[in-house]
Amino acid sequence: MTRVLVVDDSTVMRQLIGAALSADPELEVVGEACDPLQAREAIKALNPDVITLDVEMPNMNGLEFLERLMRLRPMPVVMVSTLTARGTEATLQALELGAVDCIEKPRGSDRDGFRQIAEKVKQAARARVRDRVKREEPACTGSFTPADKIVAIGSSTGGVEALINVVQRLPANCAPTVITQHMPASFTKSFAERLNRVSAAQVSEARDGDPLLPGRVYVAPGGDFHLEVEGTKHLRCRVTRGEPVSGHCPSVDVLFSSVARTAKDRAVGVILTGMGRDGAQGLLAMRQAGARTLGQDEATCVVYGMPRAAFELGAVERQLPLEKLGPAIRNLTNKETER
Template sequence: MPVKVLIIDDSALVRQLLTEILSKDPEIEVVGVAPDPLIAREKIKQLKPDVLTLDVEMPRMDGLQFLANLMRLHPLPVVMVSSLTEAGADVTLKALELGAIDFVTKPKLDVAKGLTAYGPILCEKVKMAAKARIITRPPQAVPRPVAAAPATAMAFRTTDKLIAIGASAGGTEALRVVLEMMPPDAPATVITQHIPAEFSRPFAERLNRHSAMVVMQAEDGAPILAGHAYVAPGGKHLEVVRDGARWRCRVSDGEPVNRHKPSVGVMFDSVLKACGTNCVAALLTGMGDDGSRELLALRQAGIRTVVQDEATSVVWGMPGTAYRLGAADEVLPLERIAPRLLELARNA
């Protein structure tokens, strides 16, 4: 059975383009379109779509308010269609927090050309969303470590330990949960999340607001310090390189690896070369298999590895592939990953 999609966008041009793009895929059927959330609400009842595509800026009702109501009353998989602006990034990240599965970007100029170029990605994400698990979490649902008892504090003062984390679809919220549970003196942490260039800095800034660690977008040559987390810039690879007794970030503009840039696999490969068994690694929710084979190489080298379990993953693609390859020492629910990474890093 094809995936039934309802397109919600106030632009007639965008509705037409999305209909044409999605209808080219034999596994997708566009069952309807709606120019605003109020009309969409009635069409959802009539047409019973499997997936919605949703613009965030619409008349009569804000897209975020519609999404919040939808997830509370009638949860459905949603793929956001977002503008490539700083405001668009903030709204999209909020939408993912509310329960949207994933997003595609809508350029401000030459929308037709831009959306057509994203066609294969959009189709893939819509089909993935139909199979995804809808997980909604209230903001700061996980206790923050700053209020923890002193006995839980971990005296990591240098870059003698490293945590490496990869994620894709569903990862923006999974990473928020993990970093909320990290103490301010946690081991240095490097993160690759599949995300467009315009979204990675706002994403890092958002994580910083939710974590006792200092979270930032990685800069080329930046020293990797305890108590800091470094997010790969969108459209660039993040690697860890050794500089004497220290580690530094290397941000490079190479070719996509495993179809991704940034690639989790590139980061994991660099961690293996630069850090050896002084690190631990985790693979969180995500579509595809990026990082899974490289996680296996880490485990085979004696590095402890963790993957997120299927029940708490939005998409059990990357972690599921890693599990089937034998790349995981442990398979854990999301809420147990941060404490376990800290424990493993302490004993690495």
């Protein structure tokens, strides 16, 4: 049984969220709080497994409280707020601070929305929340000359923080890099802009026909689109509408499989934290085509689902802690050090 604390300044919303969670036999609502000050005392007294947290509350902003919580007492948090739809920056900041997931606050009659909160909470209960990695400025020492390679990265739950950690360690003239992160359509453009601010390389949301160039990182649009790589010698992005594959759109399997077909041994595949199996088959296809493949290790994953599935399938050549993945990608794509 997963014990949940509901934190929201609205009495009605606390009741609605609490009722939706209590209707699930795997969840128990052990308490409520109307602001972060009450939440702090409730956490001490009740020791919940997961908390749901609003963003806009009196006495202390929810994001400020989240930052303190993840620094002093890391635990699974699901952000439930109207800002998760309108304010994508707030959503991304919450995920970067360590929230496992975010969901738009449902309206009172939105039964599906409230059921989704229960599902998000159950998923969060299985997540590993640790002290956040200190993201110091990367020490990109030594010269870097991009080899004729591309990098493909896939991630899901916990991927916002993981991708920031990896991408900020890439050099300004990094190998062309394509990323699929499971994320709603309204978030990916802002996420690409956020990555761009912390990266020496140029990061943008992928557009259909974009040529894959050194020093560029391309993030798959969210929603109904898949990102693929097409071409022969001169590779480019292919962005098309499609149905979910491996349960997701965009799908990591779709991206990795396309890289296996086009880049073959000119590629490096990386699978990061995430729930489920998306990306495992695609990464196996990459390795079988001659690509080098890396997986995030269990100890540093928020959810060791996608990397585990890929590892057990034989798709992962090496598992590494999150902090070492950026330097490993650099070495594998550096003409002077690739091995």
